[in-house]
Amino acid sequence: MKPASFDLLQPESWQEVLNGLNDYGDDAQILAGGQSLIAMLNMRIAKPKILIDINSIKDDVPIIDNKSNIEVSALYRQLQLENRAHTKDELPLISECLPYIGHQQHRARGTVVGSLCHADPSSELPLCFIALKGQLKLQSLFSKRMVNAEDFFVGPLLTSRNNNEVIKSVIIPKAKEKTGYAFKEISEKHGDFALASFAAIASHNHVRFVVGGVSDEITAIDWLTEDLNEIEDLINDFVWDLNTSTDQYTSERYKRDIVRDLGFKTIKTAMNRKNTS
Numbered sequence: 716m717k718p719a720s721f722d723l724l725q726p727e728s729w730q731e732v733l734n735g736l737n738d739y740g741d742d743a744q745i746l747a748g749g750q751s752l753i754a755m756l757n758m759r760i761a762k763p764k765i766l767i768d769i770n771s772i773k774d775d776v777p778i779i780d781n782k783s784n785i786e787v788s789a790l791y792r793q794l795q796l797e798n799r800a801h802t803k804d805e806l807p808l809i810s811e812c813l814p815y816i817g818h819q820q821h822r823a824r825g826t827v828v829g830s831l832c833h834a835d836p837s838s839e840l841p842l843c844f845i846a847l848k849g850q851l852k853l854q855s856l857f858s859k860r861m862v863n864a865e866d867f868f869v870g871p872l873l874t875s876r877n878n879n880e881v882i883k884s885v886i887i888p889k890a891k892e893k894t895g896y897a898f899k900e901i902s903e904k905h906g907d908f909a910l911a912s913f914a915a916i917a918s919h920n921h922v923r924f925v926v927g928g929v930s931d932e933i934t935a936i937d938w939l940t941e942d943l944n945e946i947e948d949l950i951n952d953f954v955w956d957l958n959t960s961t962d963q964y965t966s967e968r969y970k971r972d973i974v975r976d977l978g979f980k981t982i983k984t985a986m987n988r989k990n991t992s
């Protein structure tokens with residue numbers, strides 16, 4: 716199938732993007748790396764009248780390295796973040812998840828922000844972004860606001876972004892001392908979307924556990940314990956509360972079992988890393 720016809724805007728400044736969004740509102744859609752949007756256009760799931768291609772913007776600041784976080788612009792590619800010298804040390808969770816996103820060719824084009832905006836509950840970056848409590852900077856012609864990761868994702872492929880807003884950048888907290896981070900996922904083959912994915916962050920007496928791919932939403936939970944026996948029981952309770960069901964890929968039972976098994980291993984890995992960090 717081919718996309719429905721649309722007009723293309725290729726602004727060279729963020730101001731022009733904001734003007735375009737203000738003028739066309741619901742009829743406009745941002746094009747970043749195109750790795751999700753082009754498929755949506757081809758399947759006619761998305762039918763914008765105007766596509767605002769942000770790839771020609773000249774006044775963009777790709778990345779800002781702050782003391783406690785990294786601010787990544789809307790044009791920063793997933794592969795740039797993966798290949799950045801300090802990503803492994805400063806953003807260990809993000810660094811571990813990035814190679815699982817499609818293949819290198821998709822990450823060379825796909826942006827970090829685009830993946831968050833697409834809001835697929837099976838995607839790796841939204842999962843890790845929620846785990847780390849990242850923030851997004853949204854801007855319209857008349858206002859600016861900051862949104863926490865957990866308030867941004869409101870459903871499968873749905874976010875709290877208004878149609879006249881662009882995400883200019885996102886803030887990813889850097890790793891903290893004496894804290895362990897781990898990411899794991901299972902998929903049919905490397906590069907496929909995850910059947911289930913997990914992020915765990917372990918610090919003194921605290922575990923944050925985030926699960927994606929097994930339901931329509933990414934689910935995060937915090938536990939105040941370091942006791943692995945207790946965590947095993949907590950996961951068991953958590954699994955029963957998960958709003959999951961059988962789909963074309965896996966059964967409901969498999970999904971609950973994989974959360975118990977691989978989810979627990981993810982937490983264990985984060986705890987081991989905490990002890991050596």
Ligand SMILES: Cc1cc2nc3c(=O)[nH]c(=O)nc-3n(C[C@H](O)[C@H](O)[C@H](O)COP(=O)(O)OP(=O)(O)OC[C@H]3O[C@@H](n4cnc5c(N)ncnc54)[C@H](O)[C@@H]3O)c2cc1C
Binds near residue numbers: 746
């Ligand atoms: C073969 C293949 C395999 C893939 N495998 C995976 C995978 O395993 N895991 C995974 O997570 N992803 C996967 N992807 C998707 C990939 O990660 C995309 O790069 C990502 O989902 C979207 O990033 P993008 O920059 O290409 O955004 P686009 O496709 O350009 O845009 C995606 C959405 O975000 C909106 N948007 C983008 N930027 C902004 C902005 N600054 N402000 C407001 N809205 C914006 C767009 O309007 C659109 O709705 C795969 C893609 C392909 C083609």
